[in-house]
Amino acid sequence: MNSQKIKEFLKSIKDTDIEEVRYKVMDDFLYFKKTDVKTLPEKKDIENTCKKKEAKKLLPVIIKSAMVGTFVSTYNNDKLPFVKEGDDVVIGQKIGQIEAMKIIKDIYSNVNGKISKIMVSNGEFVEYGQELFFVETNDNKNNK
Numbered sequence: 001m002n003s004q005k006i007k008e009f010l011k012s013i014k015d016t017d018i019e020e021v022r023y024k025v026m027d028d029f030l031y032f033k034k035t036d037v038k039t040l041p042e043k044k045d046i047e048n049t050c051k052k053k054e055a056k057k058l059l060p061v062i063i064k065s066a067m068v069g070t071f072v073s074t075y076n077n078d079k080l081p082f083v084k085e086g087d088d089v090v091i092g093q094k095i096g097q098i099e100a101m102k103i104i105k106d107i108y109s110n111v112n113g114k115i116s117k118i119m120v121s122n123g124e125f126v127e128y129g130q131e132l133f134f135v136e137t138n139d140n141k142n143n144k
Contacts, residue, residue: 020066061111063133065126069100073122081122083133087115095133098126113137 013021065071073081073096083095089109096107117134120126 061135062131065130065132067098068128069098071120071124071126072097083115085115111137
């Protein structure tokens with residue numbers, strides 16, 4: 001898929017309720033996710049974090065719940081969490097689960113970065129679109 005086709009595709013889904021698209025053909029893989037700019041941290045918070053981490057450019061990413069249910073942060077009710085604050089994550093890494101009526105939906109990281117904040121606790125009820133994880137990424141870590 002060339003860049004012009006990708007641009008046309010993005011325009012075609014811009015005003016729809018589609019929030020996430022994964023496309024894979026053989027070794028080619030594309031992943032797109034709409035981001036709600038209103039939920040991003042304030043500029044001064046990002047600048048403070050940049051200074052603390054000595055990062056050149058931090059790009060905040062918020063991972064949200066894709067469904068209503070109970071947030072699960074541990075493997076099979078063990079004490080060992082999928083991730084904890086400060087852990088590095090990679091694209092495709094399982095970082096949690098949501099359970100509703102015995103249906104379990106895995107939550108995967110869609111970026112490379114560091115979990116800076118887990119916004120919900122194990123066993124907590126979550127709503128669709130609720131913020132679950134705040135992930136800090138920077139140009140050096142993010143492999144596109």
